[in-house]
Amino acid sequence: MQFDSLTFVVFFLALMALYQLPWSWNARKWLLLVASFVFYGAWSPPFLLLLIASASVDWWLSLCIAGSTSPPARRRWLIVSISANLGLLGFFKYGNFLNHNVATLLGALGIDWQAPSFDILLPIGISFYTFQSLSYCIDVYRGQVPVQRSLRDYVLFVAFFPQLVAGPIVRYSVFREQLEQPRRSTADGVFVGISLMLIGLFQKIVLADSVFAPVADTGFVIGAEPGVALAWGATIAFSGQIFCDFAGYSMCAIGCAMMLGFYLPDNFRSPYAAIGFSDFWRRWHISLSSWLRDYLYVPLGGSRGSSLFTARNMMLTMVLGGLWHGAAWTFVAWGAFHGLWLGIERAARAAMPNHAWLQAAPLRWLYGLFTLLVVMWAWVWFRAPDFATASKVHMALLGLGETAHVAVSNEARIAMIAFALLWLTHWLTRSLDLRSALSRLPAWCAGLFWGLLLGAIVLSPGAGRAFIYFQF
Amino acid sequence: MKRLLFSALIACLTLALTAGAVEWHWRSRNYLPGIIDSQDLWAQQRARLTRTGKRPIALIGASRTLYSVDLQVLRERLPAYEPVMLALDANPAMASLRDLAADQDFDGVVICDIDGLGLWRITWELQQAYVAHYHRQWTISRDVHRRMLNVWQQHALISRSDFSLLRSLVRWWNKEAEPFRPHVRLTSMREGFIDYTLTDTSVHRRELEAHLAKYGGKLPGPVPAQWLADLAEVRNWVQAIQQRGGRVIFYATPISGLRRQVEEATYPRPQFWDRLADATGAQTLHADDVPALRDFPLPDESHIDYRDKPRYTALLIDALTARTPL
Numbered sequence: 090m091q092f093d094s095l096t097f098v099v100f101f102l103a104l105m106a107l108y109q110l111p112w113s114w115n116a117r118k119w120l121l122l123v124a125s126f127v128f129y130g131a132w133s134p135p136f137l138l139l140l141i142a143s144a145s146v147d148w149w150l151s152l153c154i155a156g157s158t159s160p161p162a163r164r165r166w167l168i169v170s171i172s173a174n175l176g177l178l179g180f181f182k183y184g185n186f187l188n189h190n191v192a193t194l195l196g197a198l199g200i201d202w203q204a205p206s207f208d209i210l211l212p213i214g215i216s217f218y219t220f221q222s223l224s225y226c227i228d229v230y231r232g233q234v235p236v237q238r239s240l241r242d243y244v245l246f247v248a249f250f251p252q253l254v255a256g257p258i259v260r261y262s263v264f265r266e267q268l269e270q271p272r273r274s275t276a277d278g279v280f281v282g283i284s285l286m287l288i289g290l291f292q293k294i295v296l297a298d299s300v301f302a303p304v305a306d307t308g309f310v311i312g313a314e315p316g317v318a319l320a321w322g323a324t325i326a327f328s329g330q331i332f333c334d335f336a337g338y339s340m341c342a343i344g345c346a347m348m349l350g351f352y353l354p355d356n357f358r359s360p361y362a363a364i365g366f367s368d369f370w371r372r373w374h375i376s377l378s379s380w381l382r383d384y385l386y387v388p389l390g391g392s393r394g395s396s397l398f399t400a401r402n403m404m405l406t407m408v409l410g411g412l413w414h415g416a417a418w419t420f421v422a423w424g425a426f427h428g429l430w431l432g433i434e435r436a437a438r439a440a441m442p443n444h445a446w447l448q449a450a451p452l453r454w455l456y457g458l459f460t461l462l463v464v465m466w467a468w469v470w471f472r473a474p475d476f477a478t479a480s481k482v483h484m485a486l487l488g489l490g491e492t493a494h495v496a497v498s499n500e501a502r503i504a505m506i507a508f509a510l511l512w513l514t515h516w517l518t519r520s521l522d523l524r525s526a527l528s529r530l531p532a533w534c535a536g537l538f539w540g541l542l543l544g545a546i547v548l549s550p551g552a553g554r555a556f557i558y559f560q561f
Numbered sequence: 562m563k564r565l566l567f568s569a570l571i572a573c574l575t576l577a578l579t580a581g582a583v584e585w586h587w588r589s590r591n592y593l594p595g596i597i598d599s600q601d602l603w604a605q606q607r608a609r610l611t612r613t614g615k616r617p618i619a620l621i622g623a624s625r626t627l628y629s630v631d632l633q634v635l636r637e638r639l640p641a642y643e644p645v646m647l648a649l650d651a652n653p654a655m656a657s658l659r660d661l662a663a664d665q666d667f668d669g670v671v672i673c674d675i676d677g678l679g680l681w682r683i684t685w686e687l688q689q690a691y692v693a694h695y696h697r698q699w700t701i702s703r704d705v706h707r708r709m710l711n712v713w714q715q716h717a718l719i720s721r722s723d724f725s726l727l728r729s730l731v732r733w734w735n736k737e738a739e740p741f742r743p744h745v746r747l748t749s750m751r752e753g754f755i756d757y758t759l760t761d762t763s764v765h766r767r768e769l770e771a772h773l774a775k776y777g778g779k780l781p782g783p784v785p786a787q788w789l790a791d792l793a794e795v796r797n798w799v800q801a802i803q804q805r806g807g808r809v810i811f812y813a814t815p816i817s818g819l820r821r822q823v824e825e826a827t828y829p830r831p832q833f834w835d836r837l838a839d840a841t842g843a844q845t846l847h848a849d850d851v852p853a854l855r856d857f858p859l860p861d862e863s864h865i866d867y868r869d870k871p872r873y874t875a876l877l878i879d880a881l882t883a884r885t886p887l
Contacts, residue, residue, distance in 0.1 A: 090702040091702070094702060094703075094706040095705070095706045095709040095710060095713075096702045096703075096705040096706040096709070097702075099705070099709070130701075131700060131701045131702035131705075132700045132701075132702055133700065210697065276562045276564070276565045279565055280564065280565050280568065295726070299725065299726075299727050300727060499731050499734045499735055500727075500731055503727065503730065503731065503734075532563075532564040532565075532567040532568045532571070533567070533568075533571055535568040535571075535572075536567065536568035536569065536570065536571025536572045536574075536575065537571055537572075537575055539568060539569075539571075539572035539575075540571060540572040540573070540574065540575020540576045540578075540579070541575060541579070543572060543575070543576045544575060544576050544579035544580055545726060547576065547580045547719065548579070548580060548583060548719060548724075548725055548726045549725050549726055549727065550719070550720050550721065550722050550725055551722055551725065
């Protein structure tokens with residue numbers, strides 16, 4: 090079920106009505122669990138069983154980890170959990186990718202091997218819920234969280250519908266208390282929740298699908314030769330689309346949870362106003378970047394070693410982070426490129442003494458602009474269907490494409506203006522606590538704001554594209 | 562709570578004013594709401610095919626079926642059957658036929674509107690995107706969404722993307738004319754209607770002439786032997802449906818004027834259509850073999866005005882049942 094579907098409107102209104110009934114907290118947790126199953130099962134009932142099975146296995150393995158007294162036994166159970174989760178992800182997400190690459194490699198060695206092609210449908214949200222479940226098992230192993238003995242509560246943690254299919258990836262340490270302490274919808278929570286949901290839907294339906302996506306699509310056609318204007322238009326539009334699509338989903342998820350009395354952590358904080366690449370990753374898909382930091386980068390050794398060792402860890406983390414997004418080498422290139430810039434930035438910071446002039450506003454702004462341009466350059470790999478297309482777009486961005494200059498369409502101009510406004514908004518709200526700001530809005534102002542957002546949403550009928558991150 | 566309710570009230574008023582003003586503006590300019598075809602709407606009908614409770618008649622093909630067959634007449638004349646409209650504007654039906662052959666639950670009748678071009682292999686995949694959407698994307702959630710969207714589209718003009726904020730802005734910026742006034746409409750069951758009093762029929766003729774001119778007056782066509790050889794695969798599909806107790810009827814719809822000349826020149830009947838039944842094992846019906854169908858009025862040389870649909874459908878049923886009772 091998508092947040093931007095009429096099905097969801099009916100589902101959520103019915104759930105909110107039932108949730109307000111004077112039931113016990115236990116009964117309401119059952120209600121949330123059933124609602125989460127309906128939310129996911131409305132997409133694919135068989136894959137709902139996979140979700141339940143995956144969560145149940147991790148719940149049982151966490152009990153085994155907690156119940157083992159010897160460190161080797163605990164480690165063995167953890168390895169089983171990691172293998173089960175990554176195996177599941179590997180089968181559904183990377184099976185064909187692996188087959189294809191092995192066949193190519195063998196072909197290069199002169200061995201003719203036809204890779205079996207599996208028609209595997211990717212279960213929506215599998216990358217998100219396996220990471221969420223995996224982090225719980227690792228936290229139990231590390232002794233950072235107590236084991237959850239209720240299967241119902243654990244499955245609810247994994248399957249809680251607002252964050253189930255596209256995050257934020259919630260840690261058990263954040264959710265545990267919310268499972269134990271009864272939650273209720275409050276007027277303030279609903280007030281802010283509605284605001285967040287409407288902002289999220291506006292970002293998705295009006296900006297991502299209506300303004301940005303059609304322009305982005307024109308520049309990334311296999312075999313096409315985009316000119317400078319088209320390449321820039323498409324790259325800028327995709328930069329807007331990917332943010333509005335994903336941040337829109339996260340905003341809806343957070344708002345939806347707030348209306349039910351739950352707290353989900355922020356996933357985006359004005360990322361296009363980032364000053365530097367490490368700052369970008371503290372602002373973009375925060376729940377994934379912090380997951381990768383805590384469960385991959387730090388265990389690899391983090392920055393506890395030589396500069397080269399740190400750079401290696403950073404590159405490995407970013408490459409695997411890229412691969413998490415999709416089973417294609419273009420995603421690996423995207424991750425590696427970010428890893429490279431993170432390494433360069435780190436080296437530059439170590440080499441340069443901390444002069445006051447480095448903190449001067451114009452310089453910071455210029456570095457922010459440079460960061461944005463590099464991030465946009467990297468989005469080309471993320472969006473392009475293959476390296477050949479990415480290469481053509483990159484060449485065209487530099488004015489080295491084979492097609493002469495073509496006039497920019499007014500649709501592309503609108504997308505560029507919208508992106509400029511988005512960028513400005515990010516700078517203006519760089520340090521803003523959005524939830525707190527929304528909660529302070531006067532009633533008339535909030536009403537007008539909601540009405541205008543709703544009006545724009547209703548007046549933007551379109552193709553109803555799926556959220557981009559559903560495919561990850 | 563008072564603050565929340567007051568905000569909600571202001572929001573509803575603002576929404577009603579903004580959306581209502583746009584709706585009123587376009588309605589005052591004589592636009593009407595209507596169902597918009599989509600992969601979801603097609604999938605909704607495809608899903609109905611094996612759940613009708615009656616023996617289904619799958620109507621596959623292109624616009625000549627979509628806008629010409631009257632579903633109500635079919636229901637009345639053939640009460641043991643339930644017609645399901647799967648024809649798609651401008652897309653020949655072979656991918657849909659292949660899909661029905663692979664569906665073990667389908668044992669109904671397929672009426673497939675087709676011509677020489679539609680049977681040429683290069684056009685076989687044109688409906689595949691819809692078939693793939695049904696098999697990979699169609700969900701209960703989409704079904705519920707589409708049902709509600711049908712109601713919204715039937716009543717709200719602003720559900721049409723031509724009237725969206727962005728399109729209006731672009732139209733104003735480009736100094737474009739007002740949105741196209743459609744002369745076709747669709748129901749939620751995907752039954753189409755063309756009103757030829759609202760359109761200039763010579764436009765279609767000019768489009769065909771321009772298309773012909775691009776190819777020097779003669780459209781490219783397949784080599785008959787290759788065309789026939791490719792139909793071996795179609796024979797397997799037909800057999801698969803027949804083995805489950807179903808039937809496949811290939812139907813060449815009436816055409817006239819220049820369109821007829823082009824069809825006859827590109828796909829001479831003795832080399833193509835007349836060999837179709839033997840090549841595929843399916844029943845065939847050519848409109849030329851039924852005088853009432855052959856001479857049916859066709860305002861644009863290939864389609865039927867919605868007022869003539871009931872009579873045309875009745876003639877089609879008569880012609881089909883005269884050959885083999887349904």
